[in-house]
Amino acid sequence: MTAPAPVRPAVRERWLARRRWARAAWLYAFMLVMSFFFLGPFVTGLLSSLKDNPNEYPPTLNIPQLTPAVIGHAWALGVQGSGDGWQGGLHPGRTVTFEVQVQSPPGAPQDPPAVTLFPYQPVSLVAVARQAQARDYATLDTREVARSGDTRTYRVTVRSPLLTRQTGETVRATLTEPDADLRARLGNGQTVPVRLDTPQAQERQYELNAGQTVELTRGPAGYTLRGPVFERTPLQVDVQRGQSIVGSTLPPSDRQDFGRSFAFRNVTPGVLGYTFNNYRRAFRETADPASGRSLFFSWVLNSFLYAFLRVAAAVVFCSLAGYALARMTFPGRNLIFLVAVLFVQMVPSQVNLVSNYVLLKDLGLLNLWGLWLNGLVAAGGVFLMKQFFEGMPRELEESAAIDGAGPLTTFFRVMLPQAGPALIALSITQFQGAWNDFFWPLVILRDNASFTLTVGLSNFRELYGGQGDYGLILAGAVLSAIPVIVLFVVFQRYFVDTGADSAVKG
C-alpha cells in the first residue's frame, strides 16, 4: 500500500470549498425542483386566473395584467370612467378616452376603424338580472389625432350621458322591485322614490331591472335619476382587410378575424377590474338573488365556521376520549378502542352514506350543523391523542394523585397542558380536513347559500355542459387554497417537529 501523495493544505482547502459549494448547489437545485413540482400547479393557477384566456396555450409569462405600464393605464381609465382607479366602471356624466393605432399601408383602405360598444355580461353561477349596458346609453366619437408614416392614431371618446337636469349631491343606490314608480335603496337601507325629470330618463323607466346600481341626485325635487352605473365598458374595434391594429391603450382581450377585430371586454376596468377581474367576478357575480349577498363570501364564511366547529369539537372530544382510553381502567375499554376507534377508521365513510343521510334528514339537520354532527368525533383524532397520552410518563399523574388530584383535575391541570403539540397537530389536520371536505357537504348541503367553499366551487364547473368558466374556477381555487397554505407556512414547525413525532410515539 502506498501512502497517499502529500497534498498541500491550500489545494486541499480549495478542494473542500469546492465540495461544499457543490453540495450546497445540489441541495438548492433539489429544493428548487421539489418546490417547482409542489408549488408549480398553484403558481400556474394563480397566473392563469389573472389572464383573459386562462386556457391560453402555450402559456406565456408575458401577462399584461401584471405589466406595470398596462396596470397604470387600467388605473387611469378607471379614474376617467368613475373617479375610482381601483374599481373602475362607467358612471353617468363621465368621459373616457381610449386610443388605437391603425396601420394602413399604401394601397390598403385608409378608412378609420369601425368602433362600437357591445353588450357584455358573462353568464355565471347565478343568472343575475340583465344589467344596463353601456352600449344602450353611451355615445362614441372616433377621430384621428396623430399620424406617423402609414400609422394613424385614433382617439375614441366614450361619453356617458347625464339623465337629470337637477344639480345636487350625488348618491349611489340600488333599484328595488319596481311598482308604479321607480324606487331605489340607498346605502343606509332607506328606500326612496326616484323621479325621472328628463325625457331621456323617462325612456329608460322600463328598461332598468331590479338590482341595477344607479346614481341619484338629491336636490330640491327629491331624488332624480342621474343614470345607471355600468360595471364594464366593452368596446370593439374592427379594421378592414389590408389594415392592421398595431397598438391600443389596453391590450385586447379577444382577437378575431386575422387580427382585424379587437374586443376589449372593459375599457374602464380600474386595477381590480383588470388584474383581479376573475377574483372580483367570483364575489360579485354570485350574488344571491334573494338576499343580494355574495354567495362566494357566504361560502368562505361557512367553510371557516365549519372548520372552526370541527377543530373545537375535535380538541374537546378527542383529548377526553384519548385520555380515557389511554389511562383509565374500565370494563370494555379494549372493546371500545377496537370497535369505536380502530374499526370505525377502517370503514370508508361512503358506507354510511345512506344511513347517516336519512338520520340527519329525520333530525331536520340537512345543514351545516348536521355536517358538524356527522363529523363531531374524529376516530383518527382519538387514536392520535390516545397514543400521545400513553407516551407521557406515568409519574406525572402519580405525583398529581399524591397531591390529592382527582381524575378531572389531573386531566385538566396536569395532562392537557402537556398535550400542546399533539393538540396543535390535531387542530391542523382537522382544520385542513374540514376545509377541504367535499363529499359530505356535497351530500348534505342543499341550499346555495349554505354551501361550503368546496361545494360552491364545483358549481362554477357546471356551465355549458361541464365546460366551466376556468377563470372563475381558478380564482376560486386560489382563494380557497390560501388559508391552508397560510396554515402550513405558519405551523409547519409543529408539523415536522413536535406534532408528528409525539403523535406517532408509543
Next chain:
Amino acid sequence: MNAPRRTLLGLTLAACAALGSAHAQTTIKINGYGGTDPAVVGDLINRFVKPALAKDRITVVYEPLQGDYNKSLTTLLAAGNAGDVFYLPAETLDGFVATGKVLPLNGLVNTSPFIKSLNAAFTRGGRLYGVAKDFNTLTLVYNRSLFDEAGVKYPDGTDTWATLQTKLTTLKQKLGPDYAGICLQPNWDRFGAFAFATGWTQFDSKGRTNLADPRFAEVFNFYTGLARNKVGVQPSEVSEGWTGGCLKTGKVAVGIEGNWVVNFLRDNAPNLKFGTALMPKNTKTGQRGNFLYTVGWAINSGTKNRAASLKVLNILTSPQVQQYVLEQGLAIPSRTALTSNAYFRKTDPGAQNSRLVFDGADDGNVRAFTFGPQGADWSKPINEALAAVLSGQKSAADALKKAQADMNTFQKR
C-alpha cells in the same frame, strides 16, 4: 296608530297567517340541475308558478342537485326523498323508468301541443314519462371571417356531406396550416347525428347494435376522413376541451354544436362573427340526421301531492313560461305553436341559431340522444374507435372490427 297597537295588529296578522299556513299549505319540491338553473327556475317560480297557485295554498321550492345529477337523483329516489317534480334527462330515461319511481303521465297531461319527436323521446312502451322542458339539436356553427378570407361560400341548408367536405377542404387549402376546417369530437354525441342521416339505427329489434352495417362504415369513413390533411382537427389539437372551445380560438371554421354555444361564444369570444346552418344531408339518402337533447319535467310516482304536482308541471310547460324562456334566450321551447314566435325572426346570430335548432327537430332522421338501457358505457367502443382513427393510431377497418367486438362483449353483459 300608536306603537303598541301596531304591534298588536302585527301579531294578530302574523298569527292568522301562521294558522292559515298550518291549515293546508302544500309544498311542492322540485329537483333540477345546479349551475345557472336555480336562478332561472327560481325566476319562473316567482313570476308564473307562485302567483297562479297562491290561492291553492301551494308553495314551490327548487332544490338543485349539484354535481352528477343522475347519480344524485338516483340516491334521492332510492332514499324516498326526491322532489315531487324533477328534471328527467332523456338520455338516462330508461334507467329511471326501470325503478318505477317515475309517474306515467298518460291521460294526466295533454301532450298534443308539444313537438312529436320530443314526446317520443319520453315514451317507453306506450307510456309517457315526461314532458319536454326544452330541447336542443345540433347545427353547423361557422366562423364567417374564415370563410370570407378563404373566399369560400358559407355552409347552408342545401349542403350535402360531399359539398360540405369540398368547402372545408378548399378553405383549409386557402388558409394554410394554422387554420382548420372543422372541429371533430371523437365522440358519439356529435358523430351519432351523422350516423342517423344514413338511416342506420342505434338498436335493432332485438336491442343489439350493429356496427358492421355498411351504412355505419360509410359514416365512420366520412367522419374520420374529414380529418385527412388536417381539414378536421380534434379539440385537443387546438388546446381546447370541446367544439365550442375550438370555435372560440378563431382558428377552426366549423363546429357541430347546439344552441348552448351561443351563450358560450358571447361570453368567451364576443367579437367572433358566426353563422349557423342546418346539419348537412347525407349524399345518398338526401336526409339530415340529428340528435334531440332534451330534459323533461317528470313527476315522482311516490308523491303525496299528485294533483298539486300536476298543476306545477302544467304551469312550467305552459305557453307563457315557454315564451318567456325563449325570449330571454335561455332555451328552445318544446311547443310547436312557438315556431311563429317573433324571436325566431330576429336577425342576430343567436336568434338565427335558435331557429335552426328548432327547425332541426323535425328535419330528417332525428333521434333522442340516449345510450340505451345499459347507460353511457354503450358509446365507449364507438368513441374509442373514433379517437384511434382520428389520431392516426389505427385504420378505419381495424378500428371498426375492434369496436364491433367490444360492443358485442358489452351488450352480452
